[in-house]
Amino acid sequence: MDFNHFNPEECIWYQEFYFQSNKSPEKAVVTAILLLLLLFIVVQLAVKKFIFGKEKSRLSKKYIGAKINQWDKLPRFPLLKLIWLCRDQKSVLETGRRLAGENGPFLRVTVLGEEYLLLNNPDLAEKILSSRDFGHIIKPPQLYEPLFDLIGHGLLTSNGEAWHSKRKIMTKAFTYPALKRYTKIYNKCAKRTVAQLTQKFRKDDKEYHQINAIIQTGGIEIISETVLGLDVTQHKEDAKIMFTSVNRWKEITFQRFGTGWLVVPLFWRWSSLAREYYRRLGDIDNVIKRMIKRCRDELTDQPELKLGGNNANDSFDNMMQLMIKSDFSELIILDEVKTMIMAGYETVSATIHVFLFMLALHQTHQASCREEVDRIFDDPANCANEELTMEALSEMKYLERCLLESMRMFPIVFITARKLEAPLNIDDNLEIPIGTTVVVPNILLHKSPIHFPQPDEFQPDRFLPENCAKRHAYTYLPFSAGPRGCLGIKFSLLEAKTIVAHILRNFEIYTNDKIDDVPMIPSILLRPQRDFYFRLEKRNI
Numbered sequence: 086m087d088f089n090h091f092n093p094e095e096c097i098w099y100q101e102f103y104f105q106s107n108k109s110p111e112k113a114v115v116t117a118i119l120l121l122l123l124l125f126i127v128v129q130l131a132v133k134k135f136i137f138g139k140e141k142s143r144l145s146k147k148y149i150g151a152k153i154n155q156w157d158k159l160p161r162f163p164l165l166k167l168i169w170l171c172r173d174q175k176s177v178l179e180t181g182r183r184l185a186g187e188n189g190p191f192l193r194v195t196v197l198g199e200e201y202l203l204l205n206n207p208d209l210a211e212k213i214l215s216s217r218d219f220g221h222i223i224k225p226p227q228l229y230e231p232l233f234d235l236i237g238h239g240l241l242t243s244n245g246e247a248w249h250s251k252r253k254i255m256t257k258a259f260t261y262p263a264l265k266r267y268t269k270i271y272n273k274c275a276k277r278t279v280a281q282l283t284q285k286f287r288k289d290d291k292e293y294h295q296i297n298a299i300i301q302t303g304g305i306e307i308i309s310e311t312v313l314g315l316d317v318t319q320h321k322e323d324a325k326i327m328f329t330s331v332n333r334w335k336e337i338t339f340q341r342f343g344t345g346w347l348v349v350p351l352f353w354r355w356s357s358l359a360r361e362y363y364r365r366l367g368d369i370d371n372v373i374k375r376m377i378k379r380c381r382d383e384l385t386d387q388p389e390l391k392l393g394g395n396n397a398n399d400s401f402d403n404m405m406q407l408m409i410k411s412d413f414s415e416l417i418i419l420d421e422v423k424t425m426i427m428a429g430y431e432t433v434s435a436t437i438h439v440f441l442f443m444l445a446l447h448q449t450h451q452a453s454c455r456e457e458v459d460r461i462f463d464d465p466a467n468c469a470n471e472e473l474t475m476e477a478l479s480e481m482k483y484l485e486r487c488l489l490e491s492m493r494m495f496p497i498v499f500i501t502a503r504k505l506e507a508p509l510n511i512d513d514n515l516e517i518p519i520g521t522t523v524v525v526p527n528i529l530l531h532k533s534p535i536h537f538p539q540p541d542e543f544q545p546d547r548f549l550p551e552n553c554a555k556r557h558a559y560t561y562l563p564f565s566a567g568p569r570g571c572l573g574i575k576f577s578l579l580e581a582k583t584i585v586a587h588i589l590r591n592f593e594i595y596t597n598d599k600i601d602d603v604p605m606i607p608s609i610l611l612r613p614q615r616d617f618y619f620r621l622e623k624r625n626i
């Protein structure tokens with residue numbers, strides 16, 4: 086074609102484009118925007134690869150001399166096949182179990198140049214989770230990045246020395262004396278939960294209702310008071326802002342991760358959901374700042390309480406006081422408080438919701454738990470005014486076994502992941518290189534028929550001490566394990582036992598759902614496709 090004498094009307098493709106664009110100019114604009122976005126994403130990926138690539142080679146130099154090993158021979162599972170097999174969210178867990186059975190302990194996949202390795206075996210899980218090497222305890226940025234603008238560099242997302250020093254201090258918030266103080270809060274909130282359930286299930290009401298919202302309200306009340314010192318009855322206005330904002334923030338987060346395209350930062354930042362999300366976050370920050378000020382004022386009024394530094398051990402009522410006494414800056418307190426709320430509210434509420442469902446499905450186990458609970462409530466030495474003490478709660482052995490079994494079948498946090506900044510030595514022949522993201526699939530380990538025969542059956546006696554002693558410690562990981570395992574294990578078990586014991590004391594629990602009616606979906610947390618339905622019959626006590 087002679088471009089010097091180019092006549093657009095003679096050229097068919099040009100005419101088509103010209104007339105199309107004339108007919109609907111907005112289509113051309115949309116196409117241009119999409120092309121620009123595509124270009125932007127490609128550039129972002131290239132820049133990331135360049136930066137991570139440099140980081141990798143810097144780290145590799147640090148470990149010159151790492152042995153040549155079998156890593157290169159470890160086969161890769163085809164990514165497209167994996168995406169295809171996991172296309173249905175409802176059956177993704179079953180697919181995972183099948184793949185784990187077929188592929189042995191390792192499943193290696195490469196995504197956009199990033200290596201991922203599934204370690205589906207308790208020995209391998211122990212190798213990574215028990216390691217104290219700072220290069221083995223890094224949270225993968227590609228998975229945790231979305232959390233950074235929410236919780237900044239709180240305990241859950243920070244690494245290295247910054248993480249270590251904060252962990253040392255925050256561990257004090259979970260010692261026996263601290264938990265003993267929180268137990269009073271658990272009881273108070275459990276009684277409010279029972280009152281709300283009593284209102285919902287009127288006498289002679291034979292209907293089934295969803296109760297998750299009530300369980301979650303109890304969960305937020307507990308975490309607000311134990312972390313912030315925010316008692317709903319005393320700080321009504323702040324409590325209202327806190328509850329609505331935390332709930333909306335959580336809903337938006339689920340919506341974001343459930344709607345694939347909103348995960349892309351560029352789309353997210355321009356969405357109306359993001360605007361609401363940051364406004365809610367601002368509201369939460371303002372409540373926390375007001376609580377920090379109140380707490381500082383209280384401590385100034387009572388100088389004998391102001392201990393500072395390492396002496397902050399025992400004399401605090403809530404985690405905020407501990408942080409102020411440990412001289413955390415306001416910025417660190419904001420991140421840490423939000424971390425605790427995020428780590429500790431939805432996880433326990435969701436665990437209780439599933440546990441009540443398990444008890445409703447297994448009436449004989451429910452009856453045995455109630456018998457135990459009644460015996461403890463009726464013992465005045467253990468339990469005055471229907472207040473469960475730490476000692477009373479530790480006597481609830483049967484209830485605890487049922488809770489642990491429920492968490493085995495449905496671990497709310499279903500995987501643990503680390504990004505290697507130091508090679509991980511598996512044995513003489515295999516060393517996993519720096520840069521790999523290793524994933525421990527807690528949920529698949531819990532369903533292993535070798536360690537848990539008839540894994541789909543609810544059998545609380547698996548958690549009798551003699552049966553636990555026979556099992557590898559890294560077969561059961563609802564709270565993960567090792568130096569980065571959950572800080573709130575005892576907190577969660579005590580809270581869940583208190584709430585459920587109060588409910589069992591007051592109600593008989595029934596459901597008309599079957600276990601297969603409501604598949605569990607792996608989202609940020611493992612959660613049922615919809616809330617379960619329950620009927621609660623008030624007991625005559």
Ligand code: HEM
Nearest residue numbers: 240241428429432433436498563564565569571572573577
């Ligand atoms: C049933 C309830 C809970 C479950 C299933 C759970 C599970 C977990 C898991 C699996 C991890 C490790 C994550 C990882 O290694 O990537 C973790 C970490 C953590 N959890 Fe929990 N958690 C629960 C409740 C709580 C509560 C109530 C709190 C505090 C009030 C809490 C605070 C934390 C913190 C601070 C971390 C980060 C620890 C660190 O990185 O050093 N969790 N949790």
